[in-house]
Amino acid sequence: MPIEIKELHIKINVDEKAAAATQTATSIDEEKLMRAISESVEQVVNIEKRKKER
Template sequence: MPIEIKELHIKINVDEKAAATSTAASIDEKQMMRAVSESVEQAVNIEHRKKER
């Protein structure tokens, strides 16, 4: 029997100093652009395969 989730509540606490330093240090712009382009390419491939069926 499938379960349907009708409402989902998510609470988070953000420390601005910690978030700014960790994201800037861990991912540079080149890596981010590479990841985005690979994701877009995979999405296009998936859509192409769906159309072939």
């Protein structure tokens, strides 16, 4: 039985004080965050494509 995802909620909490203290780590964290977001979007697009194929 296939699983259907009707909604996808992404919640991100940003702590500005911690971000200001770690400027060099921020760029690495931003890269990881952007990569995770893009992978999530790709997965949603793939799910929608499979849904339309049915």
